[in-house]
Structures are given as C-alpha cells and as structure tokens.
Amino acid sequence: MTMPPVLRGARAATTFLTRVPVGGFPYAQADWRWASAWFPFVGAILGAVQAAAWLLVDRGGALVAASVTVALGLLLTGAFHEDGLADTADALGGAFDRARMFEILKDSRIGSFGAAALIVVLVLRIALLARLDAAAPVALVLTQCLSRTPPIWLMVALPYVTQGGSRSRPVAQAALPQALLGSAWPALALAAAH
Template identity: 45%
Template structure:
C-alpha cells in the first residue's frame, strides 16, 4: 500500500478518535469504516494529550485572575463540556448496574438505562470531588492536568485486548472500536504513553512508576471485577476505567 494512502488513513483515524472521544469538530473528511474506527483506538492517548494541553492553557489563563482551586474547578467543568462527560457517564452507569443488579441480565439492563440512580450519582459526585481535590493539591498542577487524560486513555485499550465484549453490539457506540482490536496498535499506544511519561519525568521523578500503577492496577482490579460480574466489558465499563485511572495517577502525583 502506498505511503500516502497509509498516512491519509492514519490522519483520518486520528480525527475519528477526536470525534469519538470529544465534541471537537472533525476538521477533515472521513472515509468512515469499521476498520478505520478500530484503527482510531491507537490515538486515544494522543487525544488525551490534546485535551491535557487545552486544560493546561485554560488553567494558566484562569490562574491570572483566580485561585488555583477555582481555576481547577473551571478546568474540570471545561473538560466535562469538551468530552460531553463521556467517561463520567460510563462511571455512573457502571456503578448503578453493578451496585443494583443481582443477575447478569439485570446489570446489563440497568447499564443501558439512560436514567441515573443513587449509586451512580454518589459515585459521580465523589469522583469529581476527589479529582478536584487531587488536582488542587498536586505539586505541579499543570503536569497533572497535562498527563492524566493521556495516560488514563490507555487503560480501556488494555481491557479491550484482554476481555470479551458482553453487551448488545448493535446498540453500542464502542462496538466498532472493540471489534477486531489490534494488539499491534495497543503496543504502539503503550509505547507512546511510556515515552511521554519518561520525558515528563524531568519534572516529576518516577512518573513512569505512577503511570504503570495507574494503568496496570486499574486494568487488573477493574478488569477482574468486570470478568466476575459481567463476564467481560461494556462501553460504560471502559469509560469508568478512564476515570479510575485518572484518580489513581493523581493520587500518585
């Protein structure tokens, strides 16, 4: 295949990842296919880095007029707007389903319900409060804002590579990404995250340790729990893994 065609497909895959994970308009024409959607998974951490860069820019501008705490809160609100609370919605649905369902069928039914219950509300509020507190207390707030979105978006790729897909594929937004998930692209995404952590270790020593802890610990514990409760993963469970990985990394920072 000519290099020009390969580069065009990868460029489209990147923008497809941007459109999948955020509300940022796709600025290029996309020849959509399920294969291209699958290829876009490689760029999830890169999209996270793009989000982190926007967060850092917003934080520095806000900090000219407001305290660090107020600036962090506004940045988190901005993040929720840009992403459409995509992963936070997954967290709420997952906790509602796993907390309120006593059979596999009931859990999957609750997970598909667009309404949020008590378990999901509590989980969402506490996760956002903890995120704000951890960001505000980080030694280097800008670094935490920059790297957390990138590193946390590697975790769902690990889950897709190691677990079965268990929800209704015809009604799931994540199904095209999950189908035929490429191990080679997982390796590439992992290498990107590790190199990024190594570069930023100049400002935060042992950042690679925190990166591995956030990604592998959540993938292992959350993945094991999903396997026992659902027999695999759903799109909502992947979203929840991003939130969990962010919190673990921020605790380390």
C-alpha cells in the same frame, strides 16, 4: 489522496472521545479499529488544553483553577467518561444479576448510585487537582494520556461483553498493533515531561 486507516483513526478517536468537531465522516470499520491507538494522544491534547486553562485562571487560586479545569474537561468530552461511571455505578449498585445489569447500563436515566459516584469523583478530582497546585498542568497532560492506555490493552485481552450490536463495538476491536501504537504515546509524554 486518502489517508490510511491508521491516520484516520486519530480523527475517529477525537470524534469518539470528545465533542470537538473534526469531520471525516463517514468512518470505515478500519478507521474505528485504529481509533483506540490514538486514545492516549487525544488524552494528551485534552490535558494540554486543560493545562492551558489552568495557567490562565490560576491567579484566582488553585481551587478556582481546578474547578474551571474540571468543568472544561466535562465540556470538551461531553462528560463521556462520567456518563460511563454513572451507568457502571448504577448497574453495580442496583442489580443482582447479569441481565438486569445490562438493562440498567442501557438506561439513559441516572440513579442514586450513579449520582453519588459522580459527586464523589468530581469533588475528589477538584480537590486533588487543587492540591497539586503548580504541578497540576503537567499532571493533567500526563494523566489524561496515561489513563487512556490500559483500556486499549483490555480491549485486546478481553472479549466484548455483549454479542449484540453496539455503536462502540468497532472501536473495541483493537489488536496488538493498536495497543503498541497506543502505548507509544505515554512513553513520548513521559519523556517530554522529563
């Protein structure tokens, strides 16, 4: 018995957002389309793993726990979001026209704007997590889940930025059903937190 695309989307989302080997290849277009609906769920799982790490190392102090937790997040995701941040910062800081921006976005090298953005964001992430101290584990689960919901709605509302082929294009073909399912995960996470 084969799983329907809505369920295979969970594995596709895990493959897309993390380095966790979940198998399931090859994924069909429909599986990738449903992946976005599972982004918040995968985020909650990542947050739970990070929260567990926090609880294991918090005897070393909040700064140590925050540093280990952020490093674990980078390891689990392959610094996926940080790579996107660096590319975006380089493109916005180093280009004055649309064509050059897309050229910079496709360049695998990191520029000075990207490096600066990464340093600022990682330092802030560690400092703010350390400041949360005992509330950090719950905050990790909620923020990892909640932060992955707005992009689904953006994928529904906005056209894909380029017309050419892209490996992530099938994931960006979310529609209302994916956005509604994706929005249910944060609602469940918030209900569980109370």
